[in-house]
Each structure stands twice: as structure tokens, then as C-alpha cells.
Amino acid sequence: MNILSINLRGDRDSQKLDWIRGIKTSQGVHFLCVQETKISNSEGFLFNQMWGKSAFKLASVDSHGRSGGLVSLWNPTVFSEIETIKHRYFLCVCGFLIPSGIRLNLVNVYVPNDASWRKALRSELLLLRNSRQGLWVFWGDFNDARKPEERLNSEFVAANVEAFNDFILSAALYEYDMGGAKYTYISDRGAKLSKLDRFLECIRFLEN
Template sequence: MNCLSINLKGVRDSRKSDWIRGLKTSYGIHFIAIQETKLQDAENFKFNQLWERAEFKLAVENSQGRSWGLACIWCPSVFRCVDIIKSRFFIVVLGFLVQTGCRINFMNIYAPSEAVGWRALWSEILDVKNSLQGLWVMMGDFNEVRDASERLNSEFVEANADVFNQFILSAGVVEYNMGGGNYTYISDNGKKLSKLDRFLVCLGFREQWPNATVLALDRVASDHRPIILSTVQTDFGHIPFRFFNSWFEFPGFLDFVLQMGGSFSFSGPDDLALAIKLRWLKNKIKSWLKVEQSSREGIYNSKKKEISEHRKFGGRKNVVGRRTG
């Protein structure tokens, strides 16, 4: 199952809708967690703008004034929801994976920015987690960092980081290494950077998906970068053909491949054209290599025969010379 988490700073923007919808399609997203929807009437917002025409389920928490607001969107054919718990600062969607029956609790979090609010929130989250069974995936904007390396040009308060790390330890959750960048929040002027967004998973989840990945994507229409947790390995199908670096040792090989690649033409869909071109190029390379290897073997055998005859002739000459002497 692939999850996307993003602080959108408001969803009423067609550019943001197009952006999220594109990410959902490109990365095969099954669950989206949005922070700061800024919707006081979220039930009336058309969340299908973010999800396309496919069936989806929704859980929302309205904003208070012009800030906050949470939304979770998921694919019911992949994840079946059995219950929802809401708070001002989080939404928990409880359910199971349809294919395996594995129970998972997804928590979408948008933490307050002040230390007093953090401490109360961490305590509330621990109470909820300890009262429920199943694997846990916590995601969202935690509004705090774990150490000084997660901030650049902004204030780091060690005491706040200690409280956050203690919460993570008490909750029994861990992080996957994040690829794509070190920071998820970038100020408008581009100078202040922090890692505020993250995924925290329970040990059972990591044991079940040890090869899962977390990736921070480019910031397009928000001051936060979307982050993706992927447990589904992308399969691009069979390798078109094996390619060996040693082929570059053949004189003229690279020029031949470039010439053949440039001469290929096909009128049809791009994906089909690529598949046909690779198959065509494979056959061209095989034919070229066969001729080149045959030529090399011919030269090798010729040289080998010449050396053999030279040794044979030279040996006889020495023998005759000794008898004559």
C-alpha cells in the first residue's frame, strides 16, 4: 500500500488539485493524508478533484477559523475502513488490507506549533495507540524536529526535540530513511528549512515491510514537500535484453548503437514504439556482435596458426643445424 502525506496550506486551488491528482496517478497512491485543508465545511468540498474518477472513501475534520483542517482519502478496494476516530489534531482511520486482512491504523497528524500543545497531543496519541490493536502508520506535519541536523537557518530547541524523541520511543514507532532530500518544509524565501513531515511506523509494520521506502518529492504548490511511503515495489516488467559493459570494448560498437537508434522509425503509441524499438535494437546488436566476434575469432585463429607454424619451422631448422654441425 502506498501512502502520500502533504500539508497543502489550503485545498481550494485548482493547481493544488491537479498536482495531488498527478502524484496519486504517478505513484500509485492508495491513501492520502492532507494537513491544513482550511475547510470549515469539508463535507461539501469535492475531494474527487484530488482523486480522479475512481471510487474513494473520505474522513475529514473541519478547520477552526482559517487554519487547521484534516482530510484522509483512500481506495476502498485496497483498504477497508471499520472505524474512524477524530480529534482537532489528528484523524485515525482503522481498518484492514483487503487482500491480506492485515489490520492497520492510519493516523493523519497536524501538530500545533507551541510546546504546550505538543505535550498534550503526544499524550493523547499514546492513549489512543495503546487502546487499539493492529499495525500503526502515523503520518503528517509534526511541527517539530528530532535533532539539530533537521533544521537549517531556523531555531533548534533541544528540550522540544527531547520531548518529541521521548514520545517516539514511548509509542514504539520508528522511521525509514527518507530519500529525495533532508527537509520537507521550506520557507517562502527559501532560506529556512526543516524536516517537519514524516512517517512513523510500528515495529510490526517495519518487520512486515522491511524494504518499504519513504521519498520526499519536489515542492510545487505548497511550502511543504509531499512525502510518500511505498510498500509496493514498482514492476516495470521483463528486462528487454541483457547488456554487457564489455561490448563497449568492440571498436565502433557505440557508434553502431547510436546510428541504429537514430534510424528507427515507428508510427504508433509511444509505449508500444519503445517496446518495439528495444526488441529491434536487440536483434541488430546480436547480428552486429555475431559478425564482430566471428571476425575476431578469424583473426585469432589466423594468428594462432601463424605462430604454430613459425614455432614448427623454427624447431626443425635448429635440429638440422645441429646435425650438420
């Protein structure tokens, strides 16, 4: 199953949507996840332009004002939804792969910048992880680095890193090496760089 995760940051420029659709098509993506849609009405969003003409299902979490917003889209001939769990900062779609019947829980995440919110959210994600059977994949913007070299000219807080790594260990997750660019977030006109976006998966998913 091929998964694509994109942080839109509210930019719904037609060329960017076409770019997303191009990646989705060329890579044979079955499950597309977007963070920071910054919309409160999913009907007004051009999902068709991102996905293309083929059939899809979707679940979404509205933004709060101009902040946040999540959407997950998938190919219904590859993945069948059983349950959707919505939270301001995550969107979990539970279902199974067709035709193997493997149970799969897919979590689209956008973690807030506030440290206390991040701590509370990690606790909720851990409870979610332990509440259901099946394979687990978490991806999106976790707003935390895992080691000093994942920040350049950007604040590195050792306690935050330790808490994030403890969450990954407690949830029995492993980070998938995405390759490509070293950093996933750029601010201050390129002066500050960080790796904040990642895929975290259970070992059984990596083995399939």
C-alpha cells in the same frame, strides 16, 4: 499499501490539485492524507480533483476558522474502515487490508506550533497507540525536528527534540526514510528550513 501525505496549507489552486492527483495516479497511492485543508465544510472541497475518477471513501476534521483541517481518502477495494477517531489535531482511521485481513490503524497528524499543545497531543497519541490492536502508522506535520541538522536558520530547542524522540521511543515507532529533499518546510522566502513532516511506523508494518 502506498500512502501519500500532503500539507496543502490551504492552497487549493487547480494546478496543485492536479499535481497531487498526478502523484497519486503514477505512484499507485491507496491512501491519501492532507493536512491544513483550512476548510470547515468538506463538501465544498474538490476531493474528486485530487483523487480522480475511481471510487474512494473519506473522513475529515474541519478547520478551526482558517487554521488546520485534515482529510484522509482511501481506495475501498484495498482498505476497509471499521472505526474513525476525530480530534482537532489528528484523524485516525482504523480498519483492515483487503484481502489479507491485517488490522491497520492510520493516523493523519497536524501538530500545532505551541509547545504546551504539542506535549498534550503527544500524550493523547500515545494513549491512542496503546488502546487498539493492529499495525500503526502516523504521518503528517509533527512540528518538531529530531536532530540539529534538521533545522537551518530556524530555532532549535533541545528540550522539544528530546520530548519528541521520547514519544517515538515510548510508542515503539520507527521513522521511515522518505528520501528526497532534506527539508520539508520553508519560511521567510527560503531563509529558514526545517524537516517537520515524517512517517512513523511500528516495526511490524515495516516488515510487511
